[in-house]
Each structure stands twice: as structure tokens, then as C-alpha cells.
Amino acid sequence: MTVRIIENQQELEDAFSVRRTVFIDEQNVPAEEEIDQHEDAATHFVLYHEGGPIGAGRFREVDGVGKVERICVVKEARKTGAGKTIMKAVENFARDNGIHKLKLNAQTHAIPFYAGLGYRIVSEEFLDAGIPHKTMIKEI
Template sequence: MTVKIVENQKELDDAFTVRKIVFVEEQNVPLEEEIDQFEAEATHFVMYQEGAPVGAGRFRVVDGYGKVERICVMKEARKTGAGKAIMSAIEGFADLQGLHKLKLNAQTQAIPFYAGLGYEVVSEEFLDAGIPHKTMIKEN
């Protein structure tokens, strides 16, 4: 598995394909909520396994925090360390940008995953696209 920063339209399309499959098809997030107004300002990441896109995520700077968003892995690549590899790549990118405070809005079912990476819950539960979430932060 290889995680890379998106550098061209094909890689961006690959990242969007993974996001659409995971969030829109599997989790019923409306497409207009999944692909939003922040795409152009975000740094996108895509993960490939044997040449096929299997994971994605994006990163933005918001209010002095590195904001980790849209982390997703296709069913066939889950439980293989793929999510951890995507997070590691994004955290490494943030570190290179001098951003040592990271924030994300985790689906409540994914909180144990992010907690295992050092993130702590800092909010009450809220709905995003009809899915329960909590905000989590990590300081490096």
C-alpha cells in the first residue's frame, strides 16, 4: 500500500472515487455534502494497493489547527493498517507544515481508532450528514 499526496487530476478523481463509494454509497451521505466548497483549498491524499485506489483523506488549515477530514478506506482494505497509514501520511505532512495541533470530527464508531492514534474527544456528540460525530484533537 502506498499513500501519496494528490498531484494531478487522475489522483484527485481516484480519491473522490473512494470517498463516493465509502461515504455516499455505503453511508448514504448526500453527494453535495461529501464533495464540498473546501475541496480546492484542501491537500488531498490517496492510497493505492496494487495500482487501485483503496483509501483517501484530506487536510486543511482551519483556525490554527491542522484539520484532518474525509478519512476513508474501501471495505476490502479495512483492518489492514490502511487507515493508520493514511493518518500517518497526513500527520507527517502537518508536521512538515509546522502544524502540531490536529483536529478531526470522528464518526462515533471510529473514535476508538482515532483514540489509538493519540486523539482525545473534546466535544459532545453532534450530527454531520445525519451521522453521529465527536470532535477530537491531538497535539504533537
């Protein structure tokens, strides 16, 4: 598995393809909510395995805090370490760019995954795109 920080249109399309599969097709998130106004301001990541895209995520700096967003892995690649691979790349990117606090809005079913990576819950449950979430943070 190889994570790439997106450098060209094809890699961006690969990331969007994974995001569409997971969020729009699988979780029924409206397309206009999934692809949003923050795409151009974000650093995008795509995870490849055997030549094809299997995971994606994006990162933005908001008020000095790194915001980890849109982390996803296609169903066939879950429970293989793919999610941890993406998260490690995002955290390394943040650290390399002087960001030492990360924040994410985790779908409640994914909280154990993020907790296992050192994130802690800092909010009550809320709905985003009709899906229950909690905000989590991590100092790196």
C-alpha cells in the first residue's frame, strides 16, 4: 500500500472515486455535501494498492489546528491496515508542516478506530449528513 499526496488531476479523481464509493454510494451522503467548498483549500491523499485507489482523505489547517477529513477506505480493503496507513501519512504531513494538534469529526462507528490511534472525544454526538458523529482531537 502506498499513500500519495495528490499532485495531479488523475490522483484527485482517484481520491474522489473512493470518496464517492464510500460516502455517496454506500452511506447515502448527498453528492453536494460530500464534494464541498473546501476541496481547493485542502491537501488530498489517496491510498493505492496493486495499482488501484482503495482509500482517501484530506487535510486542512483551520485556525492553527489540523482538520482531518474525508478519511475512507473501500469496503474490500477495510481491516487491512489501510485506514491506519492513510492516517499515519496525514499525521506525518501535519507534523512536517508544524501542526501539532489534529481534529476530526468521527462517525460514531469509527470512534474505536480513531481512539486506537490516540484520538479522544471532545464533543457530544451530532449529526452530519444524517450520520451520527463526535469530534475527536489528538496532540502530535
